[in-house]
Amino acid sequence: MATQHDIALTRALAGLPGPLPSSGVLHIAIPHTGRFTIVGNHLAQHAELSLTAIGVGVHIQSLPAGSLVGIKALASRFTEGETRIAAALRELEAHGYLRRTRVRLANGRMVTRTVFCNQPGAVGRAGTVVVPPVPKGAEVSEAAVPEAPPAAPEEAPAPPPEREATSVPEESQAPVPAESRPPVRVPPPTAPKPPRRPLPQPHELTPELRQTAAAILADLRRHAKELVLSEADVEELIPGVAAWLEREANPDAIRHALTTDLPQPPKYPAKIVRHRLTVLLPPPLPGTEELAPARRTLVIPLQNCDGCDRAFRSREPGQCRGCRSEPMEAAA
Template sequence: MDTQHDNALPPALAGIPAPVPPSGVVHLVIPHTSRFTVVGNHLAQHAELSLVAIGVGVHIQSLPAGTEVGIKALAARFPEGEVKIARALRELEAHGYLSRTRVRLTKGRVATRTVFCNQPGAVLRGGVVPVVGPAVRSTAPAPTLVREHVHVPVAVPEPVAKAVPVPEPTAVPEEPRPVPEPVPVQEAPHAPVRLPSRTAPTPPRRPLPHPQALTPELRQAASALLADLRRHAEELVLSEEAVEELVPGVAAWLERDATTDAIRRALTADLPKPLKHPARFLRHRLTALLPPPLPGVHDLAQPRRAPVTPFQTCDGCERAFRSHDPGHCRDCRAQYWEAA
């Protein structure tokens, strides 16, 4: 008797007449009677605006005309910093919801005039006259949501005058005309939602390294090393076809002066458990771990330093100057030349 049933609705959802969805959000709609603002889905569900920009746009639309909506005023009202609010205002300005212009006032003062448009798409299409003023607020009680049925009156024929003794025609009632369906109001167009791909594109597989010249000696040493791997790791059992395919990769390592012990350690260390495809695994290691060629003797020599001009002491003013030969500095030589 004390077992809790999970299918029982909470008290907040018990009064919803519509069927409750099994997952996702459930809307508990209570009609507003005062202090509400009409916000379009083109702003509340915009595909390119950030969540901060949507929140700032809804907040600005709910404010009366004349309210300060600058960066510092919004930063003092909300916990977000000035950087986030400035970025959100630039997003709204880029999508046509916000317009900020510099106007010159009397006595040489300059102020910023901010204009917020609740439907930028309708203004771009034309045919809509914007009304400058605060957001629409309703103080009257909200009407009850009742589905209305449109009734088309049936035309009744007028009676014919009986001045002339003519038989009255039989009145045929007109058929009711079909009720036209209401045309949905199109919202402002916005960019379609682009969902990110679930998997990243697979990069192309790097080719197996090949030596400059595959000599018979290199081929023999490479095939023997690959066939001997199963003695050191029982998981690396290769077929003859796999050995022939991997021989150029091992030969490229041997050509770069890599020892057989070094190649064996690189191919058999830290093997995954279980190893399903030994040939693919060895191909990957031979390609990804390929060492560079050994540098030559001249490559390891230290670079020569540029010759440095030594310091000399001037015989006239005893100042130091750079020169290969002792004598006078530039200023003293100029004085001697003028005297001569």
């Protein structure tokens, strides 16, 4: 049975497009036909959330509306203790995935409603959060997060932890405002993208530069099989490589910059080469004058002559040349 599984896995890997990476994870993506949840990479690959918080967030997102997602409910479902689950829920709340509000049901009960948002940046752009109504007959989730210290003195403290929603007299409880957060401004998909940086251009595209640049571009597929460029791509990218050569970049250095750490599989090889030629362009080499040390001008200080009090240049105080020569003339 294990051999059959190995054969099936080998066949599945053989069907993957492009060359397989030498290390790292390999993905065999089989489309789901039922019981699946779409999770954004902003949550699955969040740079600040812990792995426990990411797992709890994905689990809550997969549950139907009305499911209990409080600390005790999650602790009874998973092996993590209440302390770790509470910390994970606090992380999700701090990053906007989890929200709590105090609402009054039709029968007058005050309950805590737990709301999970799969895209925090897309909610509340106008400063408000849209909370869906509780389905008829569905249970209201218990409070998911214990009280956390306020971030600043002017912010309202978070509501205290709740147990199961219980009936409370109307006079004894008042709605607690949810924690106010400034809206996250996310540019719409139709927003204009910043202009693409132009491809570097040489001062003079000589026939020698053109020939060498074309040879380097056509030879890239020998060093990286993914970088197969068409003749039109090579013709378009020649000025970028010529600009590198004009700045005295070695052809081996250019190949290394264009073929190292490529994404797997590269979808648009010509765009990758163009991007790297643009953003990795080295500065021109400095000339000998820039590298030479600055010349220091020797300045001999002025001294006052001890004999005639005239100024003369000398490293040490004493007499000027005229006063030094007078005793010699008198002796003669």
